Amino acid sequence: MLSEQRIRGVLFYASVAVFFVFLPFVLSSALGYRFDRRNFKFTRSGLIFIKTQPAGASVYLNGKLLNDKTPVTINELLPGRYRIRLELERYYPWSDEVTVEAGKATPLDKIILFLLRPNVKQVNRDRFNSFWIDEERQAVYYISKEENALYKSDLAGERYQKLADLIGFSTPALKYKISFDRNRILYCNNGQLAVTDINPDDRFHRGAFFVINEPDSEDWILDAFWHSDGYHIITVRKNHIDVIEARPGAKAVALTRLNNKNTSAFYDVRNDTLYFLDLEEAADGNTYDNLYKIELSPWIFPWQDLIKRRHNEAKP
Amino acid sequence: MSWGIILILILLAAIKPVFCAALVITFDFYWIVRTLYLTTLLVLAHQKLRRQKNRNWLADCRALKECKNWQGLYHLVIFPVYKEGLDILRPSLAAIRDTNYPKDKIIVVMAFEERHQPSRQLSEELEREFKDCFFGYLTSMHPDGLPGEARTKGANATWAAKKARDFLDAKGIPYERVLLSCFDADTCVEKEYFGCLSYHFLTTPNPHQASYQPIPVYNNNIWNAPSLARLVEISASYCQMIESMRLEKFVTFSSHSMSFKTIVDIDYWPVNMISDDSVVYWKAFIFYNGNYRVVPLYITVSMDVAYSSNLWRTLAVQYKQKRRWAWGVENFPFVLSRFFNNNDIPFLLKARRAFHLLESHVTWAIWAVIITLLAPLPVLLGGALFHQMPIGYNLPLITGLLLRFTLGTSLVWILLSRTMLPPRPRDVPWMKNIVMVLEWVIVPLIILILGSTPALDAQTRLALAKYMEFYPTEKKRKVV
Numbered sequence: 001m002l003s004e005q006r007i008r009g010v011l012f013y014a015s016v017a018v019f020f021v022f023l024p025f026v027l028s029s030a031l032g033y034r035f036d037r038r039n040f041k042f043t044r045s046g047l048i049f050i051k052t053q054p055a056g057a058s059v060y061l062n063g064k065l066l067n068d069k070t071p072v073t074i075n076e077l078l079p080g081r082y083r084i085r086l087e088l089e090r091y092y093p094w095s096d097e098v099t100v101e102a103g104k105a106t107p108l109d110k111i112i113l114f115l116l117r118p119n120v121k122q123v124n125r126d127r128f129n130s131f132w133i134d135e136e137r138q139a140v141y142y143i144s145k146e147e148n149a150l151y152k153s154d155l156a157g158e159r160y161q162k163l164a165d166l167i168g169f170s171t172p173a174l175k176y177k178i179s180f181d182r183n184r185i186l187y188c189n190n191g192q193l194a195v196t197d198i199n200p201d202d203r204f205h206r207g208a209f210f211v212i213n214e215p216d217s218e219d220w221i222l223d224a225f226w227h228s229d230g231y232h233i234i235t236v237r238k239n240h241i242d243v244i245e246a247r248p249g250a251k252a253v254a255l256t257r258l259n260n261k262n263t264s265a266f267y268d269v270r271n272d273t274l275y276f277l278d279l280e281e282a283a284d285g286n287t288y289d290n291l292y293k294i295e296l297s298p299w300i301f302p303w304q305d306l307i308k309r310r311h312n313e314a315k316p
Numbered sequence: 317m318s319w320g321i322i323l324i325l326i327l328l329a330a331i332k333p334v335f336c337a338a339l340v341i342t343f344d345f346y347w348i349v350r351t352l353y354l355t356t357l358l359v360l361a362h363q364k365l366r367r368q369k370n371r372n373w374l375a376d377c378r379a380l381k382e383c384k385n386w387q388g389l390y391h392l393v394i395f396p397v398y399k400e401g402l403d404i405l406r407p408s409l410a411a412i413r414d415t416n417y418p419k420d421k422i423i424v425v426m427a428f429e430e431r432h433q434p435s436r437q438l439s440e441e442l443e444r445e446f447k448d449c450f451f452g453y454l455t456s457m458h459p460d461g462l463p464g465e466a467r468t469k470g471a472n473a474t475w476a477a478k479k480a481r482d483f484l485d486a487k488g489i490p491y492e493r494v495l496l497s498c499f500d501a502d503t504c505v506e507k508e509y510f511g512c513l514s515y516h517f518l519t520t521p522n523p524h525q526a527s528y529q530p531i532p533v534y535n536n537n538i539w540n541a542p543s544l545a546r547l548v549e550i551s552a553s554y555c556q557m558i559e560s561m562r563l564e565k566f567v568t569f570s571s572h573s574m575s576f577k578t579i580v581d582i583d584y585w586p587v588n589m590i591s592d593d594s595v596v597y598w599k600a601f602i603f604y605n606g607n608y609r610v611v612p613l614y615i616t617v618s619m620d621v622a623y624s625s626n627l628w629r630t631l632a633v634q635y636k637q638k639r640r641w642a643w644g645v646e647n648f649p650f651v652l653s654r655f656f657n658n659n660d661i662p663f664l665l666k667a668r669r670a671f672h673l674l675e676s677h678v679t680w681a682i683w684a685v686i687i688t689l690l691a692p693l694p695v696l697l698g699g700a701l702f703h704q705m706p707i708g709y710n711l712p713l714i715t716g717l718l719l720r721f722t723l724g725t726s727l728v729w730i731l732l733s734r735t736m737l738p739p740r741p742r743d744v745p746w747m748k749n750i751v752m753v754l755e756w757v758i759v760p761l762i763i764l765i766l767g768s769t770p771a772l773d774a775q776t777r778l779a780l781a782k783y784m785e786f787y788p789t790e791k792k793r794k795v796v
Contacts, residue, residue: 004360008561015353019346026345027338030714032706047706073709105706 032103034076046100048074048082051109057088071109088113123157130176143176150176150185150198167194167208170215175223179230180269184246186233188212190220193235195246204231209248225267225274227296234274234296236265241276241294255294259287272296317674318681318775325690333698337711340691344718347687354558355725361557361614362732365531368614373511374416377518384518389421390451390494391510392480392576396427396472397435400501404620405442407536408504413449417510423452423483427476431460431467452483462587470585470592473498477576477584484576492524494576498585498593502620503571504536512615513573520611525604527597528573529566530613532556534621535738539748541621543755545630547762548638549621550733560612565672568597568610571617591644598647601669602654606661618738631765638770645677645775681775684767688760691715719760726756 025035034045050059051071059066061074062083070086079102085095091113098106124131128142128151141163142151148168153160166173166187173187183199192215196208211233212221223236227243235242235252238261242252258278265276274294279287328336377386393412397405405426412424426442428435439455447453458475465471477496484494495517499505506512509530517523534541534549541549559566568574570593579585582599585592601608622637623630651673655666694702695711702708730753740748 004364004561005563007360008357011353011356015349019349023342023345026714027341030341030707030710031334031338032710045706047709049709073713075706075710103705105704105709107703107709 029075032076032105034078043078044102045076045078046102046104046106047077048084048098048100049105049107049109050074050084050086050111051107052086052088052094052111052113054088054091054113057086057091057094057113060085060087070111084108086111086113090116092116121157123153123155125153125157125160126151132176134178134182137182141176141178145172150196163198164196165208166196167210169194177224177226179226180228181230183230186211186224186226186246188221188224188235189215191215191217193221193224193233195233206247211244211246211248211250212252222263223265225265226269228269228272232296234267236263236274236276238262241265241274243296256292260289318678318772319779321678321682322685322690325686326693329690329693330697333694333702334705334707337694337698337702337707340686340694341707341711341714343686344691344714347683348718348721351722351725355728357558357561358554358732359728361531361561362735365557365614365616366735368512371508371512372416373508373515373615375511376515377511380515380518386514386518387418387421388493389514389517390423390484390489391417391421391497391513392423392425392484392494393497393499394425394427394473394476394480395499395501395503396469396476397438397501398429398469398472399432401434402438402441404502405438406445408499408502409442409446409449411504411506413446414507415505415510416507417514419449420451422450422510423454423480424450425454425456425476425480427456427458427472429460429472430457452487454479454483464587466588466590468586468588468590468592470589470595471587473592474584474587477579480576481580491577491580492575495528495573496576496579497571497573499571499617500619502536504618505530506615506617509613509615509617512613516611516613517575522607524575524578525600525608526574527568527600527608527610528613529556529560529568529610530571530573530615530617531560532570533616533618533736535616535618535736536620537623538621538737539741539744541623542627542630543751543758544627544762545621545623545634546752547755547759548634548766550729550736551762553736554729554732560614563609563612564668565676566610566612567594569593571619572610573613574600586650589646589650590640591646594644594647595650598651598654602651602658602661605658606665606669616736634766635770638766639774642677642680642771642774643778645771645778648673648677677771677775681768681771684763684769685772687715687718688764688767722759726759730756 028035028042032045032047033042036043049071055070057070059068059070059072059074066072066074077100079100081097081099083095083097085093087093094111094113096108098108100106123140124142127144127146129145130143132141133155134141138155140153140155140157142153144151148166150163150166151160152163164185169189169192171189174189176185176187178185183202183204184195184197186193186195188194191212192210193212194208194210197205199205212235218238220238221235222238225234227234231246233244233246235244238258240257241255243255244250244252260277260279263277265274267274272295274296276292277289278292280290281287325336325339328339380386395405395408409424412422413419424446426439428439435457439457443453443455456476456479458472460467462471484491495513497513513528516528520526531553533553538546538549556569559569572593578600579596582596582603586595586599589595597608597610622633624633648670652670655661655670691711692715695708698708740746
């Protein structure tokens with residue numbers, strides 16, 4: 001027992017010695033100091049942190065290959081400039097010269113290594129003229145102007161299908177917009193605005209119809225937006241901003257008049273708010289651009305009774 | 317104190333992240349060195365245990381000089397029982413009956429609690445079976461609600477010891493010649509236990525000023541226990557093996573032995589404290605003015621792994637058991653108050669022992685919290701400036717190194733655990749061997765859940781004066 005206790009004593013004091021002797025080195029290294037054996041002094045160093053996407057790239061520091069692969073922390077670097085080169089098979093190499101400062105970390109953590117031969121893949125099956133991506137539903141919508149039809153596929157181009165035939169306009173449609181609930185699409189040129197229901201399972205399905213059919217009108221439709229209810233359309237025209245129900249023969253309600261004949265607008269569908277530019281004449285006689293917004297949430301919407309009516313209509 | 321350290325570290329992580337990170341790295345490095353040191357002690361203790369396995373201690377007693385007179389020794393074994401049934405108690409008594417030691421030198425006291433209804437019937441059945449196996453077989457029924465008592469194991473053991481004292485007086489056996497073993501109800505001793513105990517008692521200087529601590533292992537149902545419970549109990553065994561090498565800190569734990577004269581001199585166990593197994597040591601330490609120690613016995617006593625019918629209940633059982641052990645922090649105020657009133661113990665000895673006691677409980681309550689929860693805090697709360705500094709990148713590296721190092725030492729623990737297992741029961745498939753190696757990967761999870769939380773819980777309760785009652789651990793020999 002005595003000899004064991006002696007061994008234990010030696011172990012204990014050896015552990016204490018290891019702790020106190022090496023702790024300064026561990027801490028100084030962690031804090032960015034490097035022990036210079038020649039001068040027997042701690043000098044302040046820096047580090048480079050490299051993280052790549054994908055990981056596992058070989059790292060060359062000033063032309064010398066390091067043992068570790070990315071992500072890697074290169075510690076105890078004296079202040080100065082370092083050449084970094086990253087190599088990963090089948091990917092473009094990445095290289096740069098970075099400056100390391102004393103007591104500071106130089107993070108290179110936004111490096112993306114790109115494939116030498118990017119995997120380019122055709123998504124569409126048939127001819128089309130324009131497309132847009134629905135991130136939320138992971139879908140691609142295609143417009144074929146020759147066929148005047150709307151198609152849809154998933155993001156890989158699979159499950160390609162025709163959704164609906166569109167109404168032919170006197171001049172080609174300029175804008176296509178799908179409602180928030182993805183049940184219908186509106187499309188318009190300067191004088192015509194039509195809606196096509198694209199979800200046959202929707203209880204409000206009506207097929208394709210004109211909402212505005214004024215091809216000769218001088219009050220151009222500049223833009224059109226779906227309200228979040230998927231039934232009202234906000235139209236930005238040359239002289240005013242209107243709201244109109246998406247049904248044949250609906251009457252527009254003017255929300256505001258515009259001084260700017262060529263305004264631009266943005267519709268925040270999550271908050272049902274329309275932002276638009278318009279001119280205002282100031283007291284000094286000059287006109288200035290202002291940004292305005294109209295909130296069109298159902299509960300503050302002055303024509304919310306229209307929504308109710310619409311819902312009542314739908315009930316059997 | 318534990319909460320103070322944790323809160324200060326959280327505060328530092330927010331306002332002085334670099335300083336906090338440096339403290340965490342210091343603690344991580346300390347933990348690596350400590351783990352290395354303790355694992356070496358564990359290996360040494362394990363080697364000693366293996367060397368002394370199968371040693372015929374009775375033959376060694378016989379070989380002692382005549383003046384030692386081992387034949388004059390009596391072994392008094394007290395089993396405090398609460399809700400344990402025959403499936404638990406019968407093997408414990410059978411193990412004593414089957415020891416390699418003259419049974420006419422063994423006295424057994426089954427100490428039941430009167431408040432538990434089936435106690436009478438149990439006692440009668442056991443009495444019928446074991447009454448004639450020993451020199452004396454006594455049954456005591458500890459009455460409920462005695463003045464000054466709490467519902468603790470110590471109160472039951474004290475009642476039983478007083479009954480045994482009457483028996484010894486009647487037989488004219490001097491207390492100096494009686495060795496008392498107070499065992500948990502599920503304790504199964506090895507064949508050579510009493511020979512080993514007698515040998516150490518007879519060869520230790522001032523044998524009455526010592527407790528004799530065997531190595532507790534949890535082998536009774538280890539093959540049937542779920543991984544989580546098994547790993548926790550193996551860790552508990554390891555802790556005891558390590559402690560057995562650190563004699564200046566060694567304190568009695570669970571089932572252990574001592575002189576009957578000593579227990580009478582120190583007025584038995586505390587009757588109102590939960591951690592009776594360690595408090596009884598401190599009572600003796602103070603009674604003998606610091607000249608009291610624990611002698612390790614490198615022989616195992618086997619107990620049950622505490623588990624229940626499903627994972628969550630097992631977790632709860634383990635948590636409550638560890639919290640009860642951690643309640644041993646109640647020793648600190650007990651010891652400190654008596655140290656103040658005792659001028660015969662050297663000041664340095666008092667200071668050292670008080671520090672050890674406090675340090676062990678504080679470390680228990682904070683180590684897992686620091687390693688698992690507080691270590692990432694400087695990175696999370698440090699802000700942009702912290703992330704521009706080398707320490708912002710080195711802290712996760714060093715914490716990761718600590719985890720890898722812990723996994724490395726786990727390999728040593730796995731190897732040791734394999735050598736301490738009892739033979740695989742026939743109804744347990746061979747594949748269980750594989751499971752019992754692979755299960756070690758859940759150690760980090762166990763550290764997170766059962767590492768520090770029970771100790772923090774116990775200390776918080778003590779600080780808020782929410783005193784605990786003795787919670788008898790649920791034991792099962794088979795999964796329900």
